[in-house]
Amino acid sequence: MATSRRRHTAEYRNHAVELIRESGKPIAEVARDLGINEGTLANWTNKARQSDADDEKPLTTSERAELEQFRNDYHTVRMERDFLRRAAEYFASHPK
Template sequence: MGEARKKYTDSFKSEAVELVVTSGRPIAEIARDLGVNEGTLGNWVNLAKKRGELTEKPLTIDERSELTELRGENRRLKMEREILKKAAAWFAKESM
């Protein structure tokens, strides 16, 4: 015979979800610490998102700065790629 399913209170579920959101730790790690199946905790988090109970925490100043820096780097890389494409096309045309 199988084990009886564990029942968790709504407050336990909401505190577990809050821990996932605020700690920055992986769901699997938190689930192990709480003695809950990883999939179960993931389901609780997804359900809270669907219900609109979770709000994304705003970016910190450091995160916002890093995002701005990475966007600038992406723009520069795109420009470099376009220049290299044009140069490759020009050299291919010249070698014929």
């Protein structure tokens, strides 16, 4: 015997997606708690992410330049950190 598909309101879908975002719980756990299919909840979450991404404004020229500067600074800081980590390991393994 075939079962009819359940229809969920947009409000219910939004509430389920907010539960995932705010609780930090995995989709599978929230789906079990709500009694819905994990794949269905994953689809709702992906659609919400796409919708949020579509609402974002593109970066201005100055914002792009600032972002590029941050990326360069981040790269430099990581290189310095890695160098200091290797130096600390070297000096720890070669006592006087």
